[in-house]
Structures are given as structure tokens and as C-alpha cells.
Amino acid sequence: MALVPEPRHAGARRGGPHRRVVRHLDRHRRPGAGPRGAGPRPQQLEAQVAARTAELRRALESLRAEVEQREQAEANLRQMQKMEAVGQLTGGIAHDFNNMLQGIAGSLEIAQLRAAEGRTAEVLRYLEPARQALDRAAGLTRRLLAFARRQRLEPKPVDADALVAGMADLVRRTVGPSIRLELHLRDGRARVLCDSAELESALLNLCINARDAMPEGGRLTIGTEDVRFSAADLVGQEGAAPGDYVEISVTDTGNGMPTDVMERVFEPFFTTKPIGQGTGLGLSQVYGFVRQSGGVVRIESALGRGTTVRVRLPQHAQVHMVKEPDTAPVPNEAGPDQTVLLVDDEDVAREAAAERLRELGYRVLEAADGPAALHLLDGGARIDMLVTDVGLPNGMNGRQVAEAVRERRPGIPLLFITGYAGTELPPGSEVIDKPFELDTLARRVQAALARR
Template sequence: MAALMRATDWSKTTLGPVEGWPEALKVAIRILLTSRFDMWLGWGDEVAFLYNDAYRPTLGSKHPASLAKPTRELWAEIWPDIEPLIRQVYEQGEATWSEALLLLLERNGYAEETYHTFSYSPVFDDAGTVGGLLCAVVEETDRVITGRRLESLRLLATELTTAETPPEVFAAAHAALASNPQDAPFSVTWLFDGDTAQIIGRTGLEGPHPALPETMRLDAEARWPLRNGGVVSLAGVSALPTGPWKKPPEHAAILPLEGQGADDARGAILVGLNPHLLPDDDYLGYLGLLAGQIGSGLHSAESHHAARRRAESLAEAARLRAEAAEALRELNVKLASEVVARTGERDRLWSLAEDLLARADYDGNLLAVNPAWTKLLGWSEQKLLTDPYADIIHPENVDTVLAALQEMGRTGEPTRFENRILSSEGVWTPVGWTVSPEPGGVHFIAVGRDLTEDKAREQELLGVQEALRQSQKMEAVGQLTGGIAHDFNNLLAGIAGNLELLELRLGQGRTVGLDRYITSAQGAARRAAALTQRLLAFSRRQTLDPRAVDANALVGGMEDLIRRTVGPSIEVEVVGAGGLWLTRVDPSQLENALLNLAINARDAMSGNGRLTIETANKWLDDRAAKERELPPGQYISLCVTDTGTGMTPDVIAQAFDPFFTTKPLGQGTGLGLSMIHGFVRQSGGQVRIYSEIGDGTTMCLYLPRFIGELDSPDDAHHPLNTSEGHGETVLVIDDEAPVRALIVEVLEEAGYSVIEAIDGATGLEVLRSQRRIDLLITDVGLPGGLNGRQVADAARVTRPDLKVLFITGYAENAAVGNGLLAPGMEVITKPFAVSAMGNKVRDMLDR
């Protein structure tokens, strides 16, 4: 498969050229190709299909045309079965597990019955979202089909042991056939009488069928060759039952019921064949075993009935007593040979089966075991039949096994369980058991399957999944380390250098011009905070403060700033739509996004060109919404268009990837567009890029329409007035002494009474006291086992109206309830301006 993939022209597929593939896809493909486990990988919105050599047999004739084909087209016949599982992985990022799932695969020219145990695991792309899925699969078709056939043969053998009359034999036969409707959707049984055949029973059919007469002659012209048997076509026969399938059988097998030989047929069975399996040697051999046991049972029952009649006649005729004795002796010899013949088939199954077969009682004794026990476990048959079976069951499993057997004995229903069995070499072997009670409630039949290989496959699958997660984690760590360290070191150098110069000048007594060092340090600190916000936006974990926003007013308010930012050589045009709908977003984040787009547009135009900012109302129908990956509905669009160089398809595909940049080294972190993408997606919208080389670029933000009113102007912040406090009491909890001291000093200067606490436990003691507390200010990340949100929740048990202001350097969901603050709670993000915090405190206390 590696050679086939290298020879493929990927530019003609939905995945595009290899050079544009995300690193996560390349890592997943390397894992796929180097594994000897059956695996396939789906990638992208079309779930493009990639697979390894071990998976090729599952494809059948679909290989090699299946490579890179959309999964919906490749497996169209089972798409309704697997689509919900794929959607769960893509939409929720959760793995799935399916055990022995029935799938009708059209891989060999017909819809074939197959069973598969598999898992779908999410594969995250370079942006941290689900880019595809990885499937590890084990085909269990042979195990499932063989298991149900063995079960029906076992049922027939059990029932025939007590059948003494022909009606009892046929009842046992019909029960066995009805227990496996997959391989026998319907059946009809005829009993021969000379040259005539009479129906005596049926399964799957509720009554007579016009194509299957109740009585028919056994001649060469008959529609059904009951004497000779074979596979016949059912073409032209309508209204046939389907059994568990959605379509009726297309062929049927006719099986003569032979006793001592081929010339001794006493009847025949017509069995409708599974429409999803070929009538191969295994299938017809299974039906032959069924017919052989039924024929032997019928012959034995008839012989037994004849013997009884002869015995009664001899008893009535004393003069024939001597003849009767000889005839009875000969009859007994004949009956003994027939019993041997009838049980021969069952004994062969018992001896050749690879599964563990046993007959046992509820008192803890094995009564019979097949040779597989010695082959798998090493114990002799004598030891197994002598010692209690609990002696070789793992001590941790004994109680579970005995409880399952006790429940089966009480209900009479079969049971399944797993346990570990001790081998003669001291090794514990995992075994899966299917146990069925025998009539009478004294004995039961157990069938055990060695699970060693299954467990090993499960462990290998877990190992593959863990390797994939670890490779993605290490890749992300490498990107973060290389992308952010340079910018933060520059910013820290600016802060530290200006503070050192300020210290030097103060030590020399030179106070003139100190404000420029303070301004420079504050600017570097603000830029560091902005970089942190970009990272939080990229990871979708920043706290948003959504409000009703008029995008026209927001753009108008920023127009002068944008003009000064892009420079006089670039013409700026603002086109605001009349009657523009409102949207609900964080206005500061939208301002940052707009400014970032304007700066990118300026850089793309090399200092000259035209920048257009345009707003519009958009009503997206199903088709338009699907193209933008949004739900249908009403949106506003905010588009920034430049006349620059444009972008290639490869660049567009990577534009929102974190740390991707086309700017020279040192001129960008590659987080700008990823920050915008994260903010817009978190606000329920979408970002789209429209660009061609030489024709410029348009970046459009689509944001949901908000039905409501603009926020009151009273909500706007005003400059800090240090006399605004009216003696209210504020509790401040923060483990960082410098931050806590700053907050306390600002509040006391403003006229508030302040209580300090260094951790959550100390603060909670104050909150549980009788002291007056008007406002709680707490850091989110506190030491000692109680975070800020937990402290606030505990405090509101006894102080339900307590107002809470959270302070955080990042926005964990635990702090704000997945982005939504409870009434009376607000949040302010570090680093913050002193005036902003003072205004926030006053606003909250005034409400």
C-alpha cells in the first residue's frame, strides 16, 4: 500500500497535494502503514478512505480503486449503519466501539453477510479539532456464522436423544431449523409414501404456499427434485418469507432424509438459503449434517416403533415365541448399529471442535469433555472428570461463575460469561463461555472459546491509539515551544529594561523624562497580555463578554484608528449596510479581529492599495449554510477586502493553523488569524477566505443575528473616581501577595473597607462568619484544594445575594460555567488597568 500511495496523484483527490497535508494526517498515515493490524483512516469532511495492506482482504474487488475515495461512496451499502458512528467521532470527538456488528458488504459482486468488531477513534488535526478518524477492525464473520450453526446442531442432537417417534423427530428438526433463521429463512419437510410426498411440517411459513403443494408426486417431471436433492433456483416464486433479512431467498437446497443409505430416503427437506451467502461447501455441508442427523433419527424412531409392534404380536402368539425371540435378537443388533451410525456425526463434531465442549452438573463436576481441553490446557481427561471444575477457575472468578450457573438453573435461560482457566503449566487462559441448561434441571452443556488472541488484539489496539495521542501531544508541545518563546522574551526584555533604567534614574535623583520609561514598560505589558489573549482565543478558552453590537457603529468608531494604522498611502473605504442587524459578540474581541485583518491587508499590499470594510445582512439557506459550515438562518457579514497579492490555495488551507505565517522570521507569531477563527467560532459564527493570486483577498466574518436591544449606555465604563466608595466591605482572596496588595490599596484609596485572605479556606472562614461582606473578589486559581469558583458557590449557600468578581489570568470553564456567568458574578482578566477594576467594583455594587 505504501507503493500505491506514493504512485497516487493526490492533487486529483479531496486531500490535495501531499505538500499541503497537515502534520497530523502524515503521522496517522505512518501509523497506519506500519501496523500489521487491519486498519483504515478517514480524513476530512468527505472522510477520504486510506487503508493498509492488512485491510485489503476486507475490500475484496473494491481494491485498489477505493484509495482516497469518499467513504460515503466506497461503502454506500452500509453508510446508514456507520454514518451515526462517524458523526459521533467528528462532532463530539469521542471514540466508538462496535462488537460483531452485522454489515452487508458488496465487496465480491453481491451483498455479503459479514460481521466486524471495530472502533472509530478521533484523529485531531493541527488546529486541535477533529480532522479524521482511525479505525482498527477484526472481521469475525467465520466465528459468528460457525457459532450459530454449531448451536443449531447441538440443539438438534440434544432433542433427538429423547425423540422416539417420527413426530418427535420432526419436532426436533423444526426446532433446530427455526433456531437459525439466518441460514434457513424458511423450510418445508415432506414425508415419502411410495411415489407421493406429503408435507408434514414447515418453519418460517405461516401456512400453505401455492408453489409448495401439500401433496406431490415423486416423478421426473416434478417441480422439486425431492428424491435427488441439490440446489434449485426460486426465480418466479413470489411471496416467500425473508426470515431476518430484507429480501427473500433466491435459491433453496433440497436435502433427502436418508436412513441407512441413499436408496433409503424416507423424506426430504427444502431449505430457503441465506440471500447474503453463497451456497459453498461449508454452507451445504452444514445443511447436510442437519439432514443426516434427522434421517438417522427418523429411521431409528421408525425401527423402534416397528420393534414395539412386533413384540406385541409375538406376545399375543405363543406359538411364535421362538421365532419372535430370534427376530428380537436380530432387531436389537440392528438397532445397536443404527444408534452407532446416528451418534457418529455428533461424536465427530465433539472430537474435532477447537472450542472447549463439556457436559457438567450444578454440583461442580465435569461429566464429559472433548479433546480440545487437553490440547488447550494440558490436563488429562481423567483429571478433569475427577476434580471439581472450581479448582481450575481463577479465585477472582469463582463467585461470578457459580452465581451465573445458579441463576441459569433458576430461570432455565442460557447464560454467557468470561473467566480465567488454569492450564497444567500454571498459565491462566481467558475463556468466553456460552452455557445452556439441559431439560430436567440437573445437567448443562458448556461451550468455551479461547480469548487469548482477542485480548492481545485489544491490547494492540489500545497501544496504537495511545501512540497516536502521544504523537499529537508531542507535536503540539514542539510548536508551542518554538512559536511563543521569542515574542515573550522580547516583551520581557522591554519591561525589565525600562524598569532598570527607571531604578537607575531614581537612584541618581534624575526625575525628568521618567514617564517615557513607565509608558514603554506599560506598552510592553499590554502587548504581552494581547499575546496571551491570542493564545486563549486560539484554544477557545478565553472568557468572552458577549453584548449586543451594532457592527456599523463599531467599524465607524475604529475607522480613524485603522486609517492611522495602515498609513496615508492606502485608501480606506467603509461601506455600511443600511438597517444592519445586531449581533451578540464580545465587542473588544471583534475590534481586535477587525484591526488584525486590517494590518494583514496592509502588509499584503506592500504599502499601496485600497482597503474596503463592508457590512451586510445575510440570510443563509440550506445550501449557502452548508457551504459555510453553519446552521441555516440569519447572519451579518463583516468583510475586509484588499487589493494585494492574493493567496494560493495552499496558503488558504493553512491560514487558520496556529503558528502558520507567511511573514519573515520575527515579524509574526502566526496566531492572528487562528485567534480570529477561535473567537468567531466560539461566538457561533464562521470565517471564510476568498482570494486569487494577483486579485487581492477578502476575509469575511459571518456572525449570528441577535434579536434584541443595544446595551444601555449606562453600562459603559467611566474613569476611576477614588472617592466613590461608601464604606462597603470587600473581601479579597488572592495567593499572590503583590496582586493582593495592589487590589487592597486601590480599594482602600477609593473608600472601601477591605478584608484580606491568602487562600480559599481562609476566605471561606470569613464568609461563614457574621461579618458584613458586600462584594467578594477572588482569584480563580487558588492553592489548598479550593478554587475561586468553589469558594463563591460555598459562600452563596449562606449568602445567596453575594456579588462576586472573579480575577483570572486565563479562563477555565470551572470559573465561569462554560463561558456563562451566574447572575451577580463577573470576571476581569489579568493584567488589568487599575481604573478598570475600580469601575467594575463600583458598577457591581451599584446594581
């Protein structure tokens, strides 16, 4: 008898329980998915990429907005700090200048009264304090220009060791007997190229600050050293070039400074001294002078550990230096029929200068601006020299006036006078800074005409 196999269970014929599980999973497969074992369809990938791109775009826009908000906040903070510094600067200038102007005004008023009363012997007694106040005002403007790196320097090769050694007696008298001065000089041959008078002033300012930091006495050390800086050492130091430098350090054993004070020490008119005991311009003047001279200034301090200020100036090849006379000679009388064209928009200043030149025998033509000066020349006036202020009104500055005059009178000697040379002058120009003594002007005019 033939055996016929029993038919299997229906579920078994279709794969049994395992097959049923697979069908269950198929029913729950994501819409649009391909067959089992296949990857996502192209349209699904595109949708996922688009969604992710949109998400990243939203994150990027959010980040940009956050950066813009932070930059705006930083800009607002910088503006606030700038306005605070401007307010401090203008307040300090107004305070100091008003004090000086009061001294000048009071002295001149008393001198005028004594002259009117016929007590002429007492007039000079009150004119001298007025002159002293004027000198202090001139010094204040120089310190401000030094901070702004706008003062006109007269750089010459300077032996830093000799300069420091030569200042030793002055520094000792300034700091007093309770502070011991020590000099640690490198005894090198290298020179620095800078304005020696401004370097002396900067070092004296540092010594005075050191003295004030040691009211109970202590030790003040001034040292010099040859140092070399690479480009990496000078990152962030605008105007300073890699190479060899001479470092002049001033170190005290005072109380030192906290970090918040160190961050502001170079700001003009910032001071921790009591009112009347400091202008707050000492360190800012040092900073401006050093940077304008192509150097770097560093300050190191900590509470209880004293302070060191390091002035670093570029080395310069040794050059023979001619010593200038200590006292200026009295200007000589003018040569026969020498005419000077004097251009200055400040009437009082121009008239006083013209009067002194006339006393010495010069013929002086006066003009308040460039067009007036050129009108004199175009009218046939003969001149032997031009003396002109740099900052002039009515469309022509001093340089433009000089160029126009030399077009009409080639080779004529020029002398610029200025309170602030914001205009760039030709290299090698003769310049005299206001305020100046009238005899200084006369000597410069005499020397220029003698070289003609």
C-alpha cells in the same frame, strides 16, 4: 420358412456408441455427486457454503486489519501535526513573552537604579515602557484565548454597518495612502450580537493582513451583506445554527495565497512574514472570536487573484443601546466602615489590589485561598463584599468559595477576578479580567456596594 431376425451387436443392445460415452462420463463424475440430472447433495452444499463463509471471514479480517492499520497511521499523523502545532505555539509564546519580559525587567531595573541615585524625576521615564510591555503581554494572552475560544466576551447588539463606517478613518491611516479603501455597506437594520471591541480588533487584523499582501499598493474593499444559511450550508461548522447572518467581507487585490498556506492560515503563530514583522496570531484570533460568537469564517484566495475573508455573524433583533462614557471616572472614597474580603493566591497581585482599596478608605481582609477565607468568616469577621480569584489552590476554586461565603453571608456582593476563567461561573456573575488597572477594580467594588 420363418425368418428369425439377426441378433444385434452387443454394443447396439446396450445403446451403442452413445451409451459408451455416457458410461465414460459417469466414471468421471465428481465424488459424492448424485445421479445424472440431480443437483448437489445437501452435504456438498454445506461444504461449499462453509468454504465460502471461511473465505469471506478471512477477507473481512484482512479488511479490518487494514482499516485498523490505516486508522493508526492517521492517528499517528494527527499526533505529529498536533505536536508540531504545539511546538510552534509554545515557541511563539516563549519568543514573544521573553521579549516583553525583557522590556519590563530592563525598564524596572533602570527605574530602580535612578530612584536609588535620587534621580526620581527620571523614574517615570522608565516606568512607562514597562507599562506598555505589560499591555502588549495582556494583548497576547487575549489573542491566545481568542484562538482557543476561551476568552470572556461581552456581547452586545452591534450595528455592523455603523461599526465599519466608524473604523474607516482608522483603517485608512493604518493601510497608508497607496491603498484605496472602498466600503460596500448593505445599509440594513439587522444587528449582530458580539463583543464590539473584539470585532473591531478582528477587522483591523484583517485589514493589516490585506495591507501587507499589497506592498505596491492596491484596493481594499470592506463590505457587508445579509445572508441566510440552511443546516446543509453549515455542515461541519460546530456551534453555528441555521438562520440569518450578517457577512462582513474584507477583500484585497494582493498576490493571493497557495493552497498549502490557506490550509494553515488559522494556526496560531503561523506566518509567512519575515521574522519580526508578524506574530502569526492575527487570523487565529479572528477565527476564535468568530466561532466563539456563534459565527463562521471563510477565506477565499488564489495566487494572482487576491484574498477575501468572510466573517459571518448571526443576526440579532434590534435593541436600544446605551453609549458608555469614553473615560472612566476616578473612584470615590469608600463609605463608612466598608470591609472587603480579598482572596487571591498570587501575593503580589493581592497585596497591590488591597493597598489601593485601603487608600480609598476600605478595610481589606486578605486570604490566599478558600480555606483561609472561610476561617476568617468562621472566626467572626464581618464583611460587606467578597472579591475572589477564580483559580485558587487547596481544594476550592473561586466559585466554591463564593458559594460557601454566601451560605454564611446571604446576599453579599461578589466580584470574580481571573486570568483565565476555566471554571464555569453562575450566569450574571460580575467578572474582571487580569491584568486590570487598580482603579478599575476600585470602581467595580464601589458600584457593587452601591447596589447593595
